[in-house]
Amino acid sequence: MRTIDAKDMHYKDLNEMIKELVNAGEDVINLKNVNGQRYIGDNLNGSTKINIEGTPGNDLAAFMDGLTIEVFGNGQDAIGNTMNDGSIIVHGHVGDVVGYGMRGGSMYIKNDAGYRVGIHMKQYKDKVPVVVIGGTPGDFFGEYMAGGCMIVLNLSNKKDIVGEYCGTGMHGGVIYLRCNDVEDYKLGKEVIKEEATEEDLKEISKYIKNFSSYFKYDYDKIMNHKFIKLHPAGHRPYGKLYA
Amino acid sequence: MLKEGNIRIPSGCAISGIIDRSGAVFSGQIIADSIATMHDRSNGLGGGFAAYGIYPEFKEHYAFHMFYDNTKAKQETEELLKANFVIAYEEKIPTRKTESIKNAPLIYRYFALPKLEVLNANEITDEDFVVKFIFNVNKNVDGAYIFSSGKNMGVFKAVGYPEDVAEFYKLETYNGYMWTAHGRFPTNTPGWWGGAHPFNLLNISVVHNGELSSYDTNRKYLEEFGYSCTLQTDTEVAAYIFDLLLRKHNLPVSLAAKVVASPLWNQVERMSLKEKELYHSLKIIYSKALLNGPFSLIVTYDNGFIAINDRIKLRPLTAASHGDVIYVASEESAIRQVCKNPDRVWIPKGGEPVIAEIDQQNVSEIFNKKEVTA
Numbered sequence: 109m110r111t112i113d114a115k116d117m118h119y120k121d122l123n124e125m126i127k128e129l130v131n132a133g134e135d136v137i138n139l140k141n142v143n144g145q146r147y148i149g150d151n152l153n154g155s156t157k158i159n160i161e162g163t164p165g166n167d168l169a170a171f172m173d174g175l176t177i178e179v180f181g182n183g184q185d186a187i188g189n190t191m192n193d194g195s196i197i198v199h200g201h202v203g204d205v206v207g208y209g210m211r212g213g214s215m216y217i218k219n220d221a222g223y224r225v226g227i228h229m230k231q232y233k234d235k236v237p238v239v240v241i242g243g244t245p246g247d248f249f250g251e252y253m254a255g256g257c258m259i260v261l262n263l264s265n266k267k268d269i270v271g272e273y274c275g276t277g278m279h280g281g282v283i284y285l286r287c288n289d290v291e292d293y294k295l296g297k298e299v300i301k302e303e304a305t306e307e308d309l310k311e312i313s314k315y316i317k318n319f320s321s322y323f324k325y326d327y328d329k330i331m332n333h334k335f336i337k338l339h340p341a342g343h344r345p346y347g348k349l350y351a
Numbered sequence: 352m353l354k355e356g357n358i359r360i361p362s363g364c365a366i367s368g369i370i371d372r373s374g375a376v377f378s379g380q381i382i383a384d385s386i387a388t389m390h391d392r393s394n395g396l397g398g399g400f401a402a403y404g405i406y407p408e409f410k411e412h413y414a415f416h417m418f419y420d421n422t423k424a425k426q427e428t429e430e431l432l433k434a435n436f437v438i439a440y441e442e443k444i445p446t447r448k449t450e451s452i453k454n455a456p457l458i459y460r461y462f463a464l465p466k467l468e469v470l471n472a473n474e475i476t477d478e479d480f481v482v483k484f485i486f487n488v489n490k491n492v493d494g495a496y497i498f499s500s501g502k503n504m505g506v507f508k509a510v511g512y513p514e515d516v517a518e519f520y521k522l523e524t525y526n527g528y529m530w531t532a533h534g535r536f537p538t539n540t541p542g543w544w545g546g547a548h549p550f551n552l553l554n555i556s557v558v559h560n561g562e563l564s565s566y567d568t569n570r571k572y573l574e575e576f577g578y579s580c581t582l583q584t585d586t587e588v589a590a591y592i593f594d595l596l597l598r599k600h601n602l603p604v605s606l607a608a609k610v611v612a613s614p615l616w617n618q619v620e621r622m623s624l625k626e627k628e629l630y631h632s633l634k635i636i637y638s639k640a641l642l643n644g645p646f647s648l649i650v651t652y653d654n655g656f657i658a659i660n661d662r663i664k665l666r667p668l669t670a671a672s673h674g675d676v677i678y679v680a681s682e683e684s685a686i687r688q689v690c691k692n693p694d695r696v697w698i699p700k701g702g703e704p705v706i707a708e709i710d711q712q713n714v715s716e717i718f719n720k721k722e723v724t725a
Contacts, residue, residue: 119391144388144684163684182696184682185667203667203683203698222698223664246700247663271700293621 110134115141119165123147130156130175144184149177153193166203169196172213185222188215191237197322201243210237210256214315218323219264221245223271229281231255240319247271250338251296254280259312261286261319261330268294275299275338283338284312290336298342304335363666364548364560365389365513365534367680368649368656369689370707375675376404379522379530381689386532387514388688389681395451396542397535398516399508401549401556401651402527403501410503412439412462413481413553418544419457420494428488428495435484436463444507449519452511456544460505478553478598482577485552489581496545496582501554504651508533508547516547528709529656531649533558540584550582550590554653557593559586560681561646561666572639586648592640593650604657608704609633611642612662649679655708664701671696677707 110129114122122145129137130152142148142162149158153173160179169177170189182200190209197216204222207215212235220243227248229237237256242263249270250258260283262269269287276296284304295301304312309331320327367385371377379402386398406414415432419425432438441461465477465484473480485497499506504527507520513534517523533548539562540546549556562585563569569588570580576599578591589611596607610633614622619630634641645665649658658679660668671678671686671693678686683696699705 143687144682146391163687165682165684182683184684201696201698203669204664220698223701293617 109136109138111138111140113140114143114145114162117145119145119147123150126158127152130154149175169194172196183217188213191215193235199323204246207237207239207258210239211235212237214238214318215240216319216322217241217243219243224248224251226250226253226256226258228252228254229256229258231281238315240315242319242323242325244269245271247273248276249274250278250281250283251275252277252279253283253340256281257284257312257315258282259284259286259315261316263325263330270294275340278338278340279342279344280340284308285336285338286330286333287336288334290338295338298340299338300341302337304337308337309335363392363681364536365392365681365685366532366548366558366560366647366649366668367678367685368529368531368558368651368658369676369678370529370656370709371676372707372710373675374404374528374709376526376528377530379517379525379527382530382532383514383517383522385678385680385685385689386517386534387512388685389534390512390514392536392681393512393534394536395512396510396537397508397533397547398511398513399506399533399535399547399549399558400513400517400520400522401499401504401506401531401551401558402522402525403504403529403554403651404527405505405525406462406503409439409462412464413500413502414505415461415463415497416444416499416505416507417457417459417461418496418498419459422457424492424494425457425459427492431484431488431492432461432463435469435480436461436465438463445521445524446519447521449511449515451515452509452519455509455519460499482552482594486577486579486581490579498545499551499556501551501556504554504556506549506551506556508544508549510542510544510547529651531556531558531651531656537584538562543583545582546584548586549651550584550587552590552594553598554651555590555593555597556651557586557590557648559589559646559648561648561661562644563588563642563646564644565642568639569642589642589646589648589650592642593652596637596640597652604652604655604706604708605704606633608657608659608702608706610637610640612659612702612704613637613641614702615662647681655706658699658705658707659703660699660701662702668705669696669698670705675710677705679705679707 144165146165149169151171157176166185168187173192174194176195178197183198183202185203187206193212201219205224207226210229223246225245239258439462444458509516548558566585596602647666647668669683673693
């Protein structure tokens with residue numbers, strides 16, 4: 109285990125140190141006093157666990173392939189951009205464009221998420237990215253989503269479980285919303301809305317279990333609620349456009 | 352040096368704003384520390400600050416901050432100034448030698464009031480007269496720019512990184528109850544001293560991250576009301592639009608927010624009957640005052656600020672509160688740098704304004720509005 113005091117450190121120096129430790133196979137890195145340093149965990153692979161105290165800067169865990177990053181605070185924008193594998197746990201809220209083009213791994217957000225979460229997520233064979241949000245995301249949730257799974261729990265019971273343009277252009281993957289219904293005007297026209305089945309809930313139970321254990325929630329309480337499932341009408345919405 | 356287009360600088364502007372709602376003043380060092388956290392969002396081609404409450408000894412006077420390219424521009428402007436204003440005090444704005452701030456123009460400030468006989472002859476309010484005077488100088492005096500013109504406030508800006516601009520202007524020596532800051536990454540327009548943010552007219556200043564694709568529509572609209580855009584940057588129109596809406600048209604701040612970030616028609620259709628009527632009218636009357644394109648901006652006025660995003664939120668903005676102090680910034684880290692443990696941190700939605708104002712009981716104390724009783 110190694111601890112780095114990141115106070116007033118430039119992101120380049122900090123990330124050099126982290127890279128060296130990860131490449132040397134360090135099991136745990138504790139980062140203290142992080143404030144705004146960008147690109148932490150970017151393009152790294154391995155099984156290191158990074159604990160972050162403070163507010164990490166933009167593009168946390170971009171292109172990350174492995175590793176677990178746990179943030180004891182809020183995140184900023186563009187977390188997990190095109191991430192390939194690994195896990196991100198944020199004990200707070202996150203900003204915009206989180207999980208953009210994500211292609212593997214998982215992300216657990218305790219509270220709300222900003223606009224454009226999970227845009228163009230994708231999946232291939234066993235690579236299925238997962239995003240679980242304890243609060244609610246903003247507009248353009250899952251826009252152009254091509255694969256993966258996103259789950260919104262709305263544990264603080266806000267009026268709007270998602271913003272507008274949810275799943276616009278969606279052509280793969282699945283979104284689960286823990287609610288009784290969601291207004292049709294918020295959904296992209298490519299989206300089919302239906303009640304989640306027993307089988308669906310079984311499918312997502314492991315992610316909810318992880319969420320409950322990370323943030324100390326009662327799993328049964330979360331699951332004891334109706335879920336709505338959103339999935340695309342077809343895999344090639346523009347297949348006939350140029351035919 | 353590589354020319355623009357041959358080098359990629361991954362960046363975006365940075366904005367930060369702080370107000371103490373109790374009216375208590377604090378040093379410019381705090382806002383400088385906040386904006387410096389986001390150093391990598393700007394590229395050194397513009398940085399600036401707006402400070403409110405810094406000139407209590409001249410709070411009745413218009414504080415003109417001027418850039419002069421040469422002494423001829425200075426002479427010419429001063430002649431105009433002295434013909435139209437009574438000047439209580441004038442000086443070179445104190446600066447310190449800073450390695451990275453180069454090619455500084457001559458920078459002066461004047462605390463002045465329009466001459467009564469000039470106002471009477473023109474049959475015009477003093478604010479309108481001052482606005483006319485500013486546009487006249489900025490348009491017609493070669494090499495002279497009035498970049499700040501409010502009362503008990505001032506704008507300080509330059510080509511450079513914001514933290515260097517703060518050092519250059521010795522901002523740690525000023526105390527204000529409200530500050531905003533900007534780190535610039537110019538995309539479409541030149542990086543020059545006049546084009547740095549904040550943009551100011553009277554007591555209104557604007558710092559902005561984004562691009563206003565509606566610039567030309569806004570500019571033409573403003574020209575109909577006598578504004579002229581001379582600073583070669585899109586954000587200039589935002590300052591004048593808020594002057595028009597708040598000072599000239601007396602719109603409540605919350606409604607002005609809904610003019611520049613107007614709800615989309617399909618959202619209006621879902622509103623209650625009363626709201627629908629209001630927003631229909633607002634959208635039609637002020638269609639040319641809509642700011643289109645990606646933006647997050649902080650507009651400061653007499654007694655507070657409004658921070659707002661474009662409707663579909665294409666730029667970042669985080670807000671926080673700690674006691675009487677309200678913070679807004681492009682990144683949460685810029686707030687945490689100067690306030691480690693805020694009471695509350697939140698990310699406003701697109702088009703949803705954060706309005707923070709001085710508590711009413713303190714307003715009169717600070718501004719000492721001239722209310723003459725019969």
